[in-house]
Amino acid sequence: MSELTRLTAQLGDWRQRPGALVERLADALAAVIERGGLDGVRLPAERRLASELGVSRATVVHAYARLRERRLVLSRERSGTVVRSVGRRGRAPGTQLPQLHRLLAPDAERVDLAVAAPPLDELVAGIAVELGEAAELVQPHGYDPQGMPALREAIAERLTRDGLDARADEVLITSGAHEALNLITALFVGRSQPVAVDAPTYPGALELFERAGGRPLTVAGDAAGMRADALAALLDRQVVALLYLMPGCHSPTGRSIALGRRPALLELAARHDLLVVEDAALDKLRFDGPLPSLRALAPERVLRVGSLDKLAWAGLRVGWVCGPRATIARLAALKAARDLGSGILGQLAALRLLRDVDTLRVARVEQARARMEHLRGELAARIPAWRIDRPQGGWSLWAELPPDAGVDGDALTAAAARHGVDVAAGSAHVAGRERVSAIRIAYPAPEPLLTKGAERLAAAWAELAP
Structure with missing residues (x-):
């Protein structure tokens, strides 16, 4: 496939965008550039692109001019129109999603x-809550950065039944699992710090790590999950901020890390004093039943992130992170500074769902x-x-x-x-x-x-x- 054909394919159905034809083409080209796939690439000559797209040369000329105004490209005599390097921190919002x-x-x-994510269907649509139900469960003003105590107790009880031995003060309620990852990233990932990840992995996590200035680094794996020898090679070369894993049910592949491989990964984390983030948002959707948690094997260094969004409905926006008390306290303080705490109605619905979550x-x-x-x-x-x-x-x-x-x-x-x-x-x-x-x-x-x-x-x- 030629570069010209590849570019036009990436533009997608650009004619369906709003605005004048020039603006539609400019916006489509900008979207491709901002995804980071054209850094340093010379764009096709105006006449060639116009012929490929079935528009006038003037349309392409003016679209390129719009890109120059946005400082996305450079145009020089005899060099053509070249895409500027967007860089990791220059991506448009949502480019990883x-x-x-x-x-x-x-x-x-x-x-x-x-x-x-599942639709709002008959499995959960009957859940109904009233604001008055919160009267005996929260402070009169309704603020609770760590989350409703009754919900934290219910989650801790559920985690304990799953073999984690968790307590309410080891749980922080978040607006979905994504916010839990956001808080962890903000607290532990600094500029230029490496983060060890699978390939492929959850794109939302990649974007969070990059926006924090971190550098996601791929660790090789196979059908049984991340390989311990590949992780060891990385940790021997450099200090890593954290290790991000989805051991129970991986996104996007749906695989699990083999039980026999997990101790070696955790031993490496302990040897290098490495924080491990266990993303368990999909664990309850494993077809043959959930697997034991990494946190049960190393509670002092594993933060377990969970959610009801993938099991019930993403519109709930109810997630949590379970970890050592001191770490949870730091994450709760950060959440308090950001939004004062998650909404109570969603937490009430989650509390009701947890009563019959099996x-x-x-x-x-x-x-x-x-x-x-x-x-x-x-x-x-x-x-x-x-x-x-x-x-x-x-x-x-x-x-x-x-x-x-x-x-x-x-x-x-x-x-x-x-x-x-x-x-x-x-x-x-x-x-x-x-x-x-x-x-x-x-x-x-x-x-x-x-x-x-x-x-x-x-x-x-x-x-x-x-």
């Missing part, structure tokens, strides 16, 4: 296979497994060239594209958007946003929409790799 951009301009005709888990796992098998089957029938391993849980498939096809995940994601289906490019899940021949496909949608999404993905694939 491009699938969320669609939320700003919803389109009922599109099939959303990008957001991996029933919810069984029903949600059954739903997720059925939709996963349906979408995986539809894709296998239509696009057998893709490699899609069966996940052990979660809400997404990791589809690896054949390397000899010459198509990467960014180009396919853009083509899919033109065909009316949204997925997430593999590059968003890798440190440094290297091009990856893979995409992440979410399957929370009902089965008829999953079938339609598979049809549109097949059409997009046929366009790029006939």
Whole structure:
């Protein structure tokens, strides 16, 4: 695939953007540049790009001028138009979570296979709470930066039943698991400090680490999870701020770290006095049941992040972090300075959900497994060239594209958007946003929409790799 064809594929359905034609093209080009994939690249000559896009040369000339005004490109005589280096801290908001951009301009005709979170459905829609229920549970003013005591007690009890031996003062309530990661990052990741991560991994964590000035560094792994020898090699070379893992149910692959591999990873963390962040947001969605927590093996150095968002509904925005009391106190002080504490209504709903969370888990796992098998089957029938391993849980498939096809995940994601289906490019899940021949496909949608999404993905694939 030529660079010109690759660029036009990345532009997606740019004509559907609002505004005049010049502004639409300029905004689409700016979006590609701000994702960091064109640093230092010379853009096509105006006449060539105009011919490829089917617009006048003047349209491209004026669009390039808009990019110069935004200081995204440089134009020099005999050098053409060259993209400036955006740099990690210069990315536009949300560039590691491009699938969320669609939320700003919803389109009922599109099939959303990008957001991996369950819908508000009959499993949770009946939950109802009244503000008066908080009267005996919180201070009269309603502020509690660490979270409602009754909810922290309920979470600690649940964690203890799962083998963690947790207490309420070791739990901080957050606005989803993402805020928990945000607070941890703000407290422990400084400028230029390395953070050890999987490849692929959760793109929201990558963006948080980078915005804090940290440097996510990939540690090699395999089907059994991160390799201890690869982590040892990294820790022998440099001091790392923290180790970020999703051992119970990984996003986006749905894999788990093998139980036999975990002690070696924790021993390395202890030897190098390394803080470990255990992201357990998807653990309850493991099809064969949750695995033991890393925190149970090393409570003094593991911060466990959890959430109800992936099990119940993301609109709840209720998550938590469990860790040593002193660390939780520091995180709570930081949260107090930022927002004074999470909303009470969501916490009341979470408290009610936790009363029968096992029933919810069984029903949600059954739903997720059925939709996963349906979408995986539809894709296998239509696009057998893709490699899609069966996940052990979660809400997404990791589809690896054949390397000899010459198509990467960014180009396919853009083509899919033109065909009316949204997925997430593999590059968003890798440190440094290297091009990856893979995409992440979410399957929370009902089965008829999953079938339609598979049809549109097949059409997009046929366009790029006939």
